Amino acid sequence: DQQVKQNSPSLSVQEGRISILNCDYTNSMFDYFLWYKKYPAEGPTFLISISSIKDKNEDGRFTVFLNKSAKHLSLHIVPSQPGDSAVYFCAASGFSGSARQLTFGSGTQLTVLP
Amino acid sequence: EAGVTQFPSHSVIEKGQTVTLRCDPISGHDNLYWYRRVMGKEIKFLLHFVKESKQDESGMPNNRFLAERTGGTYSTLKVQPAELEDSGVYFCASSIWTGAYNEQFFGPGTRLTVL
Numbered sequence: 001d002q003q004v005k006q007n008s009p010s011l012s013v014q015e016g017r018i019s020i021l022n023c024d025y026t027n028s029m030f031d032y033f034l035w036y037k038k039y040p041a042e043g044p045t046f047l048i049s050i051s052s053i054k055d056k057n058e059d060g061r062f063t064v065f066l067n068k069s070a071k072h073l074s075l076h077i078v079p080s081q082p083g084d085s086a087v088y089f090c091a092a093s094g095f096s097g098s099a100r101q102l103t104f105g106s107g108t109q110l111t112v113l114p
Numbered sequence: 115e116a117g118v119t120q121f122p123s124h125s126v127i128e129k130g131q132t133v134t135l136r137c138d139p140i141s142g143h144d145n146l147y148w149y150r151r152v153m154g155k156e157i158k159f160l161l162h163f164v165k166e167s168k169q170d171e172s173g174m175p176n177n178r179f180l181a182e183r184t185g186g187t188y189s190t191l192k193v194q195p196a197e198l199e200d201s202g203v204y205f206c207a208s209s210i211w212t213g214a215y216n217e218q219f220f221g222p223g224t225r226l227t228v229l
Contacts, residue, residue, distance in 0.1 A: 002156060032215045043118070043155070043220030044207055089157060093215055100215055101147065101170060102207075104157040 004092050006105035013057045014113050019077040021108050023090030026071065030092040034102070035064060035075045038087045047088075048075070080112045116140065118221035120206050126227045130196040135224045139188070139208030147209075147218060148181060153204035160204075163189060164211060175200075196228045200218050 005024045011046070012017045021035075029069035031052040050057040050064045057064050063076045079082055090105040119138045127133050146173050148160040158177070161171040165186035173182070178197070183189040193200055203225050207218040 004156070013138060025140070034217075036220075041222065043207075043222045045220065046217045049217070070169075071149040091157075101159040101162055101173070102149075103159065104149075 001026075002039055002105070003030075004090055004103050004105040005106050006090055007046070008108050010109040011109070012111045012113060015081045016079045017023070019075075019080045019084065019110055021075040021088050021090075021110065022079075023075075023105055024071060024074050025073075025092050027092070027094060027103070028071075029094040030103070032093040033064070033066060033073050034091045034093070035062075035103075036091060037091040038089060038107070044089055077110075080110075082112045082114050085110055085112050118206055118208050118219050118223040120204075120224050122224060123222065123223045126229065127196055128229050129198055130195045132192065133196055133226060135191045135193075135206075135226070136203055136208030137189045137191070137221060138172040139206070141218055142210065143219075144206035144211040145185070145209040145216070145218075146183060147207040148189070149189055149220075150202050151205065151223075152199075157205065160202075166181065190218075193226070195225075198228050201226055201228045 001027050013106045034049040035047040037047045038044045050066050086100045087107040089107045091102040121136045149157045152158045156207045161186040162169045164185045171179045181212045182210040200213040206221045209216040
């Protein structure tokens with residue numbers, strides 16, 4: 001049973017417009033959320049994160065929003081650029097004893113069209 | 115600064131054979147994680163080392179998988195004997211240890227194909 005879900009396997013956006021990627025989670029013990037970006041034949045690279053005590057975190061063109069009551073987070077990219085085309089993974093982390101692991105969604109392939 | 119490296123980048127083996135994957139974390143990173151992505155699905159946690167100790171191995175699929183991290187530096191993940199369902203991309207990640215959450219840095223992965 002997936003605890004982190006990305007229901008859109010793909011998204012296409014025109015260059016310069018906003019990209020919105022969504023993620024839902026089920027585990028209330030998650031207290032930290034991250035977005036990773038992955039290019040083909042490379043490992044995921046960290047993009048942006050948010051703690052559960054916040055509802056928004058912004059870093060340049062990237063903003064992550066967290067709605068704890070709905071157990072939903074989203075990543076906004078504005079303006080979108082062709083170089084943003086990649087697979088985006090939502091991940092969540094909860095502190096279990098002394099161990100921390102990431103629970104990932106299945107990813108959303110973003111294509112930014114020039 | 116060198117990132118997380120993994121070897122080999124690709125491995126094709128037959129069912130029943132043994133394969134050993136290697137991960138070299140970023141120098142100074144006490145945390146080392148193994149993950150696996152199967153058939154374009156989610157990236158799933160396998161296990162977590164803190165230095166040479168296994169902190170959490172709840173994600174290991176079965177006893178055909180053996181992970182080691184001798185000396186708290188590089189780690190190996192051995193699959194013996196390999197089955198068809200073991201095919202996928204195996205990622206290693208590392209992070210520093212402070213007790214709170216730290217960003218995990220991922221390697222490029224090893225693509226394992228079991229025929």
